[in-house]
Amino acid sequence: MSADPLAVRPLDPRAYALLAEDGFPDGPFDPCQHVACELIERYATELAAELCHREALDALLATPRTVDEVRGARGWTARIVPALAWVLERLAADGRLAREGGAYRLERPLASSASAVRTRGLEVDGSYAPAYELLDEAAAAFAGVARGETTGEQALLGKLGLWIRYFDNRNTYYALNNRVAARAAADRLTGDARVLEVGAGLGSATEALLAEVGARGTLSPLAGYRATEPVPFFRRRAERVLTGLYPGVPLSFGAFDLNRPWEEQDVAPASLDLVWGVNVFHLACDLDLALERARTALAPGGWLVAGEGIRPAPDAVVGAEFPFRLLESFTNVRLGPDRRTPGFLTAEEWERAFRRAGLADVAFVPDVRRLRAYHPGMLAAAVCGRRP
Numbered sequence: 001m002s003a004d005p006l007a008v009r010p011l012d013p014r015a016y017a018l019l020a021e022d023g024f025p026d027g028p029f030d031p032c033q034h035v036a037c038e039l040i041e042r043y044a045t046e047l048a049a050e051l052c053h054r055e056a057l058d059a060l061l062a063t064p065r066t067v068d069e070v071r072g073a074r075g076w077t078a079r080i081v082p083a084l085a086w087v088l089e090r091l092a093a094d095g096r097l098a099r100e101g102g103a104y105r106l107e108r109p110l111a112s113s114a115s116a117v118r119t120r121g122l123e124v125d126g127s128y129a130p131a132y133e134l135l136d137e138a139a140a141a142f143a144g145v146a147r148g149e150t151t152g153e154q155a156l157l158g159k160l161g162l163w164i165r166y167f168d169n170r171n172t173y174y175a176l177n178n179r180v181a182a183r184a185a186a187d188r189l190t191g192d193a194r195v196l197e198v199g200a201g202l203g204s205a206t207e208a209l210l211a212e213v214g215a216r217g218t219l220s221p222l223a224g225y226r227a228t229e230p231v232p233f234f235r236r237r238a239e240r241v242l243t244g245l246y247p248g249v250p251l252s253f254g255a256f257d258l259n260r261p262w263e264e265q266d267v268a269p270a271s272l273d274l275v276w277g278v279n280v281f282h283l284a285c286d287l288d289l290a291l292e293r294a295r296t297a298l299a300p301g302g303w304l305v306a307g308e309g310i311r312p313a314p315d316a317v318v319g320a321e322f323p324f325r326l327l328e329s330f331t332n333v334r335l336g337p338d339r340r341t342p343g344f345l346t347a348e349e350w351e352r353a354f355r356r357a358g359l360a361d362v363a364f365v366p367d368v369r370r371l372r373a374y375h376p377g378m379l380a381a382a383v384c385g386r387r388p
Contacts, residue, residue, distance in 0.1 A: 005046065005113040006120045008038045012374035022366035023187075028179045029366075032125060033172065039121035040131055040173065041377065044319030045094050046114035048087045051139050055146075058110045064103035076146040082342065083142060083152075083325040090317045130165040131173040131320075137162065138323035145326055152326030160233065167202045177278050177380040178208035181307025184365035184382035185276045186212040188303040191221040193273040196297065198258055199280030200227040203238030205307065209276075210246050219249060228256030259285045262293045270299045278307035282344055286334045291357035298387040304359060306383045310368045311344040318344055318378050350383045359385025 011034045019029050027033070052058055060073055067085045071078070088104045091097040098107040118132055134156075141155035157163075169175040186209060189195075200206050206227050213219050227242070229235040232255075239253040256265055258280065263269070275294045284290035294304045311318060321343045324330035331342045339349055347369050354362045365382040 005042060005117050006039075008035045010034070015371055015374035018370050018374070019366050023183065024180075024366060028172075028176050033176065036121060036125040036128055036172070037176075038377070039117055039124060040128055040135075041319040043114060043117045043121060043132065044135060044322055045090055046112045046117050047135055047139050048090045048322075049094075049096060049110040050112035050114050051087060051142055052091065053110045053112065055143065058106055061097065061104055061106040064100045064105040066103050069103070071146075074146065077148040079148070079151065079328075080142070080146040082331045083138075083145070083322065086317060086322055086325045090319075090322075093317050125172055127170055127172040130162060130168070130171045133162055134166055134323050135319075138326055141326060151328070153328065156323060156326060163234075164202060164237075167204050169204045169208060175204070175208070177307050177309065178205045179212075180365065180380045181205065181276065181278045181305060181382040182208035182212040184307070184384055185209055185274060185303075185305045186216065186218075187365075188305060188384065188386075189213065189218065189222075189274060191218075192223040193221065194223050194271065194299075195225045195274045195276070196267065196272050197225070197227045198256055198275065198277040198294075199283070200229045200235070200238055200253075200277075201231075202234050203227065203242050205278040206238065206242055207245065210242070210249060214246075219246070222249060224250045224252070226252050226254065228254055230255050230257055258283070258290050262297055267297045269296050272297050273299060273302045274305065275302070276305040276307070279309065281306045282308060283329060283333070285332065287339065287353055288356055291353055291359070295357050295359055295385075295387050300387055302387050304354070304385050304387075306350070308350070308381065308383060309344045309378050310350070310364075310381050311341070311346045312368075312372060312376055312378055314340060314346055314349075316378070320378070344378070347381075347383075354383060354385040357385070358387070360388045361386045 010031060060070060067081060067088060071081060071084060088097060092099050092104055096108055096110055097104045121128060137156060137159060141152065144150040144155060145152050165171060166174060169178060197206055227238060229238060235253055243251060275297055281290060298304065309320060324343065333342050338352055347364055351362050362385045365384060368379045368381045371379060
């Protein structure tokens with residue numbers, strides 16, 4: 001990190017050239033978005049320092065301690081381990097803590113510039129406000145979860161107004177994922193397409209895809225669009241908004257559990273031309289099984305498109321993950337030699353998983369593997385694979 005917490009180095013122009021080659025000549029990737037994203041990542045680090053100081057972990061870490069030793073010294077519950085590990089590893093990556101084997105030791109004072117970074121970030125793009133608010137809510141919930149007074153689900157998921165603002169295309173931070181995935185999905189739609197969206201949430205990704213398809217004048221050939229979401233409140237709100245915006249589109253809405261057999265949920269084999277979702281497949285308890293079921297549901301030639309934040313390296317600590325590290329649904333996933341961290345996956349992990357599921361022509365939109373040479377941070381991308 002720069003010595004000045006508010007200074008952001010411009011993105012290498014070669015990255016924009018590659019983005020233009022991949023179909024993004026005019027956005028949503030641009031210099032303003034780059035600065036805004038860098039600042040909120042920086043805010044996550046500053047918030048981690050502030051949280052450590054508030055919980056007096058700086059004094060505790062004068063002696064090297066592992067995550068479990070920190071938890072034990074504070075008498076915290078095991079449920080806090082994923083979030084605590086994120087905090088300590090984030091500060092180690094920033095150089096404020098030193099790693100000694102599996103232990104962490106205070107390397108330099110945990111002074112925090114969180115307030116200044118937040119102010120500057122919102123000056124750059126005020127639409128990021130829900131993203132900052134979500135990080136703040138997670139930091140406020142940390143101690144209660146650690147002491148077993150509440151769960152992450154109780155502390156965070158009840159904030160319906162916040163989630164409505166966060167999962168909204170007016171929040172440029174989250175809309176980036178929707179816009180990138182929608183463009184990739186629209187490129188793979190053919191006439192009379194039958195579409196299944198999993199994890200539609202409040203419908204912002206649905207809206208992004210229908211807007212993208214509508215701009216191309218190809219909405220009418222859609223044979224059917226089934227938007228699914230397990231949370232009733234989210235699903236009802238999405239249905240109300242989207243049927244009003246797109247009265248001529250054959251939309252249907254229903255519940256769907258990514259972790260249950262798909263045929264039991266009225267998804268027949270070879271019945272779909274596009275299966276897609278934004279920030280949902282990485283939450284599958286068994287990712288390989290979920291991808292295999294998606295491939296089975298596709299007709300030959302059909303596409304699976306997963307809009308995801310791509311972890312830049314296996315050991316990278318991603319700022320956006322902090323609130324979700326408090327949620328059991330985020331951390332309770334099957335891990336193995338090829339997936340060592342819950343949450344976001346690297347491009348290589350995604351490619352191997354898609355190929356294990358029997359999908360062909362696996363591609364990234366944009367190609368984050370090429371972009372890493374010029375932008376080492378996390379990027380929104382769509383992982384695409386075709387059923388042969």
